Amino acid sequence: MRGDASRPVTISVIAESAGVSIPTVSKVINRRAGVSADTRARVEAAIDQYGYRRPTSKARSRLMELVFPELASVWAVEIIRGVEQVARANQVRVLVSQFGLHDSESPGWLDEVPSHRPGCVIRVAQLSAAEREQLQTRGIPFVVFDPTAELPAGVPFVGATNWTGGQSAISHLVALGHHRIAMISGPESILFCRARLAGYRSALETARLPYDPDLVAHTQYLTREDGHAAARILLSRTPRPTAIFASNDLQALGVYQAAREAGLRIPDDLSVVGFDDLPIAAWADPPLTTVHQPLTEMAAAATEMALDLGRGIPATRTGLELATTLVVRDSTAPPLR
């Protein structure tokens, strides 16, 4: 028998039938400790008798997913750490996966065993329209982490204050006395690259320094190699720039290499500022002045936001940008000339 068909089989029906409390039933279902063998057997008998099936919403809320476009970046681990910390505090498990734009239109993670479907998703960097639609159709809330493109209104995201960060880097160089400050910017298609570049321009304007397009190099990727190639071009300009602001720390390491090859000393002949403040920034020779992006805190904030949405708590704010801070190390100094 399956009980009265007109009455839905809920956890309280099971509790009543077994003569125990709801928390006790919950313990048995979730195989937690603190239930005697006798009670456990009675609850399990009631579950069998009523053909009770645990609602999936409960199961879903215990899993979340963190999706990277690629797991190659040195900052992935900072993000994972932030997500894992908050998820663990909420007793939620974290699925980590890789799903690039080069992959098929249909995200593989949605066609899974339903019980393994995440209660919410954090998508790093990008979220295609197709993905967004599929997540919405399945009722899986999502947050975009550090979006690389403008998002439609209402799509929740967490990023950093990239424009302000760019500004602070240039203000620091201006305060040191630099007048010819070059910038290596990533692709214009990337939102945070545009924001950092805009910060550079605004700071120059504030300092009443001219904006010289010859002192801005755009690269295809945010890699050390692209930073190196761009720095070679910028260092060949006449007069040579006395400082270079790179779009991230890897590019800044490429600037270091180009400076070495050109026989330029950092910071005596060339000041360099990066962005991100990955561990490698402090390890560089000389240690790199850079704009600290609080990746772990950003990931923690994105996780709190996603978990709230997964619990049906409406978002108090759709987007959030966490403050960057300039970390001054040894790669910046007043210009010699």
Add this chain to the structure above:
Amino acid sequence: MRGDASRPVTISVIAESAGVSIPTVSKVINRRAGVSADTRARVEAAIDQYGYRRPTSKARSRLMELVFPELASVWAVEIIRGVEQVARANQVRVLVSQFGLHDSESPGWLDEVPSHRPGCVIRVAQLSAAEREQLQTRGIPFVVFDPTAELPAGVPFVGATNWTGGQSAISHLVALGHHRIAMISGPESILFCRARLAGYRSALETARLPYDPDLVAHTQYLTREDGHAAARILLSRTPRPTAIFASNDLQALGVYQAAREAGLRIPDDLSVVGFDDLPIAAWADPPLTTVHQPLTEMAAAATEMALDLGRGIPATRTGLELATTLVVRDSTAPPLR
């Protein structure tokens, strides 16, 4: 009604009752496409009628877990990438978590919603006796990745050829003409540190060079800071060593710093060899000669092993060590004196 109690409700009972094939029932259960609304309704009615519950083994085999002692290391992402690649090819999702020795004896991940229980576990670096017992009790197979301690016989693991790697580093330095070669070793409690140190000693012996305990510094951690402190001590020995083999790349970066502080040029005054070959090794100034540890391939191999065990396929071998290779860059050269 729940059908004949003497007959277990299997997927074939549902298929038979609904007059469809087993793959069709599977599609409905897993909410996949390619089933008409009519058929779907008929299958769902049969599932309800028989009170069929999907066996958990199927669900379990679609989840695996990768457990780190800490998510702080720069090599964590290399491991995650290797695991994700193989898991994805097998349509298995990857849970990533952090569970250190400082945490409670009872691994949190085992007291979860049963449907989220992993089909197999890869434990990075360490597996306590308590954890092992709990995994065994729950029938969850596991593989230890890069074990830091000796494992009981029969516990599956994947590591690298640390002894051979240590040997190859020293043979390279000996071939360059070095006779006073120091080593920075991590804690003796860590298995792979002992293996690398043993490789150092064996290579010295092969080269008929004396083993001088004054030229071996043990550090508490495998960090850049500890490498720096140890290098300062080693560089104060008389006569000064002409080469230092560090237990990993981070320690080697610490040697770089100590050499700079002492006014020593690398490789002219001091040759340096690291271990791991993380991306930072190639970015160092000068690029670091190091023993390449194939972390991503090791993680892929561990995943294949764990998934096989999760499917009940007996292990053809318990342990596996993947070959390291020496990558010669610009931090090693013949000694000047």
